[in-house]
Every structure is written in structure tokens, then in C-alpha cells.
Amino acid sequence: MKLIDLAVEKEIADLAFVATVGFFDGVHVGHRHLIEQVKAEARIRNLPSAVITFPVHPRKVLQSDYQPSLLSGFDEKVTQLDTTGIDYCISLPFTVELSRLSARDFIHHVLKEKIHVDTLLVGYDHRFGHNREEGFNEYKLYGEEVGMNVFLATEFQFSGSHDVSSSRVRRLLKEGNIKEANRLLSYSYTLSGKIVEGYQVGRTIGYPTANMRVWERYKVVPALGVYAVLVHLREVVYPGMLYIGTRPTLHEDSEISVEVNLFDFEGNLYNQSMTVEFVDFIRADEKFGTKEELVGRIHRDKEEVKKRLKNKK
Numbered sequence: 117m118k119l120i121d122l123a124v125e126k127e128i129a130d131l132a133f134v135a136t137v138g139f140f141d142g143v144h145v146g147h148r149h150l151i152e153q154v155k156a157e158a159r160i161r162n163l164p165s166a167v168i169t170f171p172v173h174p175r176k177v178l179q180s181d182y183q184p185s186l187l188s189g190f191d192e193k194v195t196q197l198d199t200t201g202i203d204y205c206i207s208l209p210f211t212v213e214l215s216r217l218s219a220r221d222f223i224h225h226v227l228k229e230k231i232h233v234d235t236l237l238v239g240y241d242h243r244f245g246h247n248r249e250e251g252f253n254e255y256k257l258y259g260e261e262v263g264m265n266v267f268l269a270t271e272f273q274f275s276g277s278h279d280v281s282s283s284r285v286r287r288l289l290k291e292g293n294i295k296e297a298n299r300l301l302s303y304s305y306t307l308s309g310k311i312v313e314g315y316q317v318g319r320t321i322g323y324p325t326a327n328m329r330v331w332e333r334y335k336v337v338p339a340l341g342v343y344a345v346l347v348h349l350r351e352v353v354y355p356g357m358l359y360i361g362t363r364p365t366l367h368e369d370s371e372i373s374v375e376v377n378l379f380d381f382e383g384n385l386y387n388q389s390m391t392v393e394f395v396d397f398i399r400a401d402e403k404f405g406t407k408e409e410l411v412g413r414i415h416r417d418k419e420e421v422k423k424r425l426k427n428k429k
Contacts, residue, residue: 117198121207122230123171132234133166133204134158136269137227138242139282140169142187143196145302146280149272151200154237157267158203163234166204167197168227173334174210185286187305189332196303206231219243219250223258223266235265274300292339292397304346307335307374308391323414325359325375326385328392337374338394340401342417344424347378348391355379355428357414357421358392361401365410379422396424 120128134157140147151167158165173184188196197205208226217226222244227233236259238252252268259266274280280300288297289305298304309328330337340361347356358376376392398420404410
């Protein structure tokens with residue numbers, strides 16, 4: 117997949133695309149279903165396929181104080197789009213000026229004149245343009261005005277799910293339902309960050325942890341609790357037990373920490389980068405009466421984590 121950044125390349129020359137437009141947060145199975153339709157149409161027309169997306173959440177551009185909840189940062193999104201087999205990812209900067217364009221002007225002046233879209237596939241529930249009141253019928257008409265084919269993509273039907281959307285995946289993560297979130301994503305949800313110095317209390321109870329400062333400011337952090345994870349560190353994957361919470365047994369602290377105990381690892385981790393891949397939820401965060409009760413529960417948690425991670429590495 118080739119990335120074209122329209123913040124750098126003002127025009128795309130000598131190419132025409134079969135494309136779709138969207139934010140594609142998380143690049144879940146619904147997004148992948150749409151992209152498969154784009155690729156299929158591109159093969160029919162013997163043209164390159166493309167996803168047109170935005171590097172920053174549109175609402176963040178329009179409201180500077182908006183705090184988006186993201187399943188993927190831009191680099192993560194590009195990485196996941198690459199796994200779909202799409203030919204091009206076209207990064208279109210979202211601006212206030214762009215937000216003011218009508219759907220007709222967006223199709224005419226951006227998709228056709230600037231990006232040279234030959235064929236546009238519109239997601240079944242997707243709307244764009246300043247007022248967002250117009251839909252597929254209007255898009256098709258505007259496309260015909262400039263010789264662009266506009267098709268409505270089919271909705272993805274996923275067995276056992278009410279719907280497939282980025283919002284639903286976010287809700288599942290906030291509920292600690294990692295397995296279902298991963299099923300809708302089609303891959304394991306991850307957090308990446310820098311290992312920083314923490315309270316070092318884990319060492320005193322036999323479970324030293326690496327405290328993570330997550331790189332992506334707006335990335336969704338799953339529900340408080342204990343998780344079975346795979347830890348990607350220096351190109352090696354370690355099984356691990358991750359804790360998200362406020363350490364209520366050991367501290368009176370409202371700050372949420374993300375810390376992981378790596379199995380089969382010894383060494384200094386400070387200032388290194390780490391990615392944790394969520395496999396399963398073990399239990400919710402809770403306060404114990406004594407440190408001994410906490411340690412006993414962590415022992416049981418570790419055994420349960422090992423069971424859940426069996427054959428996963």
C-alpha cells in the first residue's frame with residue numbers, strides 16, 4: 117500500500133481511483149467489508165483502489181476542546197489499512213474550509229478535481245458535506261455531473277452482533293469485553309507506550325511491573341481490571357498480566373495506571389517502547405482488606421492468565 121499525504125502533495129497526477137471515504141477508526145470488520153467491495157470494483161475497472169481518510173478526527177478540528185476516544189492513532193490506522201490489501205491510502209487534511217463544503221462541492225472539487233476519483237463507493241450509512249442531510253441519491257446525481265460512478269456499498273452482516281461500528285467496539289472495551297471487541301476488530305486491540313518509573317510497589321510483593329505511558333493521547337483505555345496480554349518488546353513477545361486501575365489496596369490515588377508484569381523476563385525496561393496486545397479480561401479492579409489478600413489474588417490471577425494465554429504466543 118502506498119500512502120499519499122495531501123498535506124504534502126497538493127495534487128495527484130496521472131492516476132484515477134476506485135475509492136471510498138471515511139475516518140476508519142480501528143479498521144474493524146465492517147470497514148474491511150467496505151474495502152473488499154472497493155477492491156473488487158477496482159479489479160473490474162482495472163484501476164487502483166484507494167481509501168481516503170483524515171489524519172485528525174474531524175470534530176477535533178472544529179472543536180479544539182473535543183476529546184475524541186480513538187481505537188487507533190493515525191499510524192496504527194495506516195498499518196491496519198495496509199493489511200486489507202488496498203492499493204492506496206490517501207490522507208486528506210480535514211480543515212474548517214473543507215467542513216463548509218456542500219456534498220456537491222466536495223464531490224466536484226475534492227474527490228474529482230483534486231484526487232481524480234473515477235468510482236466512489238459510499239458506505240451504507242455514510243454522509244458527508246456541510247449539512248449532512250443529503251444521502252446516496254444526491255451523491256449519485258452529483259457524481260453523474262462530473263462523470264463519476266457512485267455506488268452504494270452493502271451493509272456488513274456479522275453473526276451474533278447487533279451492529280459493527282467503531283462506537284460499539286469502544287463500548288465493549290469500556291465494559292472489559294475484550295474477546296468481543298477483538299472479534300469485531302478482527303485483530304487484538306493494543307496499547308503502545310513508553311515504560312516509565314512507577315511506585316515500584318510490585319517489587320515488594322513479588323510482582324514487578326512495567327508502568328506504561330500510552331503514546332496516543334486519545335486512545336481508548338479498556339475497563340479497570342486485570343487482563344491476559346502478550347507484550348511486544350524489542351521484537352520479542354512475552355506473556356504477561358496487565359493491570360489497569362488506581363491500586364486501591366495500596367494507595368489512596370485517583371490516577372489510573374497501566375502496568376504489566378512480564379512473565380519470563382528479567383532486566384531494566386525504563387524508557388523503552390512496548391506494545392501490549394489484549395487477549396482476555398480476567399477480573400475487575402477491587403480493593404482488598406490486606407496486602408496479603410491482594411498477593412493471594414494476584415497469584416490466582418497469574419495462573420488464570422497462563423491458562424488464557426496457552427497456545428496464544
